[in-house]
Structure formats: structure tokens, C-alpha cells
Amino acid sequence: MYTPPATIDNEELVEAFNAYVALYNERHADEIARGECVALEPSASAFIEKASGIKRRHVIDREGILDPERMCPSIPDRGNDQPSVQCDMAVVACNEALAQAGRTVADVDAVIVACSNLQRAYPAVSIEVQAALGIQGFAYDMNVACSSATFGLQAAVNAVENGTAKAVLVVSPEICSGHLNFTDRDSHFIFGDACTAILVERDSDVEANQGFDILGTRLVTQYSNNIRNNFGFLNRGDESGIGKPDKLFIQQGRKVFKEVSPLVAETIQGHLSSLSLTPESLRRMWLHQANLNMNQLIARRVLGRDATAEEAPVILDEYANTSSAGSIIAFHKHKDDLATGDLGVICSFGAGYSIGSVVVRRR
Numbered sequence: 397m398y399t400p401p402a403t404i405d406n407e408e409l410v411e412a413f414n415a416y417v418a419l420y421n422e423r424h425a426d427e428i429a430r431g432e433c434v435a436l437e438p439s440a441s442a443f444i445e446k447a448s449g450i451k452r453r454h455v456i457d458r459e460g461i462l463d464p465e466r467m468c469p470s471i472p473d474r475g476n477d478q479p480s481v482q483c484d485m486a487v488v489a490c491n492e493a494l495a496q497a498g499r500t501v502a503d504v505d506a507v508i509v510a511c512s513n514l515q516r517a518y519p520a521v522s523i524e525v526q527a528a529l530g531i532q533g534f535a536y537d538m539n540v541a542c543s544s545a546t547f548g549l550q551a552a553v554n555a556v557e558n559g560t561a562k563a564v565l566v567v568s569p570e571i572c573s574g575h576l577n578f579t580d581r582d583s584h585f586i587f588g589d590a591c592t593a594i595l596v597e598r599d600s601d602v603e604a605n606q607g608f609d610i611l612g613t614r615l616v617t618q619y620s621n622n623i624r625n626n627f628g629f630l631n632r633g634d635e636s637g638i639g640k641p642d643k644l645f646i647q648q649g650r651k652v653f654k655e656v657s658p659l660v661a662e663t664i665q666g667h668l669s670s671l672s673l674t675p676e677s678l679r680r681m682w683l684h685q686a687n688l689n690m691n692q693l694i695a696r697r698v699l700g701r702d703a704t705a706e707e708a709p710v711i712l713d714e715y716a717n718t719s720s721a722g723s724i725i726a727f728h729k730h731k732d733d734l735a736t737g738d739l740g741v742i743c744s745f746g747a748g749y750s751i752g753s754v755v756v757r758r759r
């Protein structure tokens with residue numbers, strides 16, 4: 397994985413948010429007094445940690461986010477002859493994945509960039525990453541929001557199984573700070589930035605005791621407007637909508653929590669059962685990292701009891717929600733203690749709604 401070096405803890409984020417709120421309320425004092433405008437309310441770090449489990453987040457840029465006059469990352473535009481920000485992140489993560497697998501770029505013939513937001517429409521970021529790494533073959537981008545990485549894993553498994561590729565890099569450069577509304581009290585604390593990469597190869601190409609077998613993948617989608625972002629190429633067709641909150645991340649957090657949690661638990665249970673496995677046989681669940689309470693509820697529903705921190709590890713405190721990278725970061729940081737034959741499930745969930753379950757076994 398690639399982790400941006402800069403971090404923002406809850407106290408720093410709340411201090412900047414509350415300075416923005418004071419400025420806003422001061423500047424709109426007359427309209428607020430006349431009842432034409434609603435005064436903004438301050439945020440609180442104690443609420444953030446209790447409601448979400450998040451303590452800090454890594455970000456591409458701190459200064460812009462913490463500037464009460466700006467409230468968004470400051471990421472300078474780059475010329476077309478420079479690598480894009482997402483390409484830079486992806487190359488670091490891919491090189492680490494290859495080194496861990498004992499492979500070189502010559503062993504890889506496909507790249508899938510799977511993430512929530514791409515920094516441009518075209519050319520595909522994945523093709524830029526492919527060129528930057530020097531990989532022969534093909535590449536494409538895909539987006540299924542928080543489930544991009546697990547859906548990307550299934551696409552990679554399909555390619556390896558049907559022979560269109562022999563080894564596929566699935567890379568998720570998530571710059572969530574780019575589309576988070578840092579002036580929205582309900583969600584300003586939710587996201588962080590990171591990039592993960594996974595190498596998927598044919599079973600016969602992997603040495604004994606190396607990596608994980610993918611026993612199966614299961615994808616589920618169900619349409620919902622409860623997590624939405626209307627930013628897109630048609631925005632300029634109606635200038636009145638430009639800059640409105642719906643052109644960034646918006647959600648009905650409570651509804652998401654209530655609707656998605658049971659769906660995720662059912663998906664994992666159904667997936668395990670289709671593989672003739674039981675929840676008791678799981679050594680670990682690497683769940684999507686959006687909300688600590690949500691993960692505890694899902695793990696409890698799957699296992700029929702509370703999960704230990706070892707059974708359902710949490711990286712939210714350090715990284716916040718990194719969209720599709722979250723469950724893969726949990727996997728990356730909490731996989732080395734597994735013994736040959738140990739079973740686990742990587743499970744993402746998020747906008748769409750979309751759920752991706754990947755059952756793996758330590759080789």
C-alpha cells in the first residue's frame with residue numbers, strides 16, 4: 397500500500413471546521429438574525445470518535461483542508477507530461493505488491509485501476525500506470541465506489557481463469573479528500589486517502605506457502621440514493637448546479653447503516669454456505685472500514701457473537717474510511733499471522749449499494 401505521509405487528527409480537523417463555522421456565522425450574521433439563513437453548528441472530536449471510531453486520517457494535503465478560508469485539499473495541477481497524482485500513488489503500491497509476491501513487471505500482463513473517483517475522464521489512469529510500470533498487456537479503469545477493489549478482484553480472477561491474462565494488478569488509488577465536503581458537519585470527518593495494490597495470479601504460478609488462494613467471490617448490488625455524488629461531465633450543462641453540495645459526497649448515514657449492515661451479514665453467510673463453509677471456520681474478517689459500530693454489528697450477525705479485534709481487525713482509527721482501499725488495508729496489515737489453511741473473508745460495502753465478498757485461504 398501507499399500511505400500519504402501527512403495526517404490530520406480529529407482535534408485538528410474540528411478546530412479548522414469550527415473556525416470555518418465562526419467565520420461563516422459572522423459573515424452571515426444579518427441574514428441569520430433575519431431568519432433568512434441558518435447558523436452553522438460546531439463539530440466535536442468526541443462525537444466523531446464515538447460515532448465512527450475514527451481518530452485520524454492520512455491525506456494528500458493537510459494545509460488546504462485545515463485552512464478555514466479554503467476547506468479543501470490544495471493539489472497543484474500538473475502538466476500532461478507529468479505523472480498524475482493517482483499514478484504516483486499506484487506505482488508505489490504496485491511495486492510493493494510485486495516485491496512481496498517476488499515478481500517483476502515482466503510477470504504481469506494486466507492492470508485494473510479500481511477506485512471511487514478518477515482524477516480525469518481519459519486517458520484511463522490504469523493505462524498511465526501500466527506505462528509507468530512498463531507492463532506489456534492491457535489496462536482499464538473501473539468504479540464501484542467502496543466496492544471497487546473487491547469487484548476489481550473478481551474481474552482479475554475472471555481474467556486469470558479465462559486466460560485473457562496470466563497475472564493482474566488490482567490497484568485502488570483512493571483520494572477521498574478530493575470529493576469530501578469539509579464544510580459539512582455530518583460527514584467532514586469520514587474519509588482519508590490511501591492506495592492499495594493486489595497481485596492476482598494463476599494457482600500453478602504461485603509457489604507453495606506463498607500468498608492466498610481465492611476460494612470464491614460474490615458480488616451484490618442494490619440501487620440506492622443514500623450515498624451519492626452528482627459530480628460529472630454534464631454539470632456544465634446547468635451552471636446553477638455548479639458548486640452545490642450534491643457535487644461532492646453526500647449521504648444519509650443512519651439509513652446506510654441500517655440498510656447495509658444486514659445485507660452485508662446475509663451476503664457473507666450466503667457466500668460461505670455456497671462454498672460449504674461455516675462462519676465458525678473463519679479465522680478473520682477483513683471488513684470495509686466505514687464505521688466501527690457497523691463493523692461490530694456485521695461481525696456479530698455473521699458469527700452469532702461479538703468478534704474479537706483479532707477476528708475483525710480495525711484500521712479506521714488510523715486511516716478513516718479510505719473507500720475501496722479500506723478492507724484491503726485491513727487485509728494488508730492483518731494477514732501475516734495466519735497459518736497455512738486459515739480462512740478469511742474480505743468484504744467491502746458502500747455506495748450503489750454494492751457489496752463484494754472474497755473468501756481466501758492462506759496457502
Ligand code: CO8
Pocket residue numbers: 438439440441443444447448512541542572573575576581582583587623645647648649650652653686687690717719745746747
Ligand atoms: N459533531 C458533533 N455532533 C454532530 C456532528 C459533528 N460533526 N455530526 C452530527 N452531529 C450530531 C447530529 O446533529 C445529531 O444530533 P441530534 O441527536 O441532536 O439530532 C447527532 O450528532 C447524531 O447524528 P447522526 O444520526 O447523523 O450520527 P450517527 O450516529 O448516525 O453517525 C455516521 C454518523 C458516522 C455518518 C454514521 O451514520 C455512519 O457512519 N453511517 C454509515 C455510513 C457508511 O458506511 N457510509 C458508507 C459511505 S462510504 C462509500 O460508499 C464510498 C463512497 C465513495 C467515496 C466517497 C469519498 C468522499
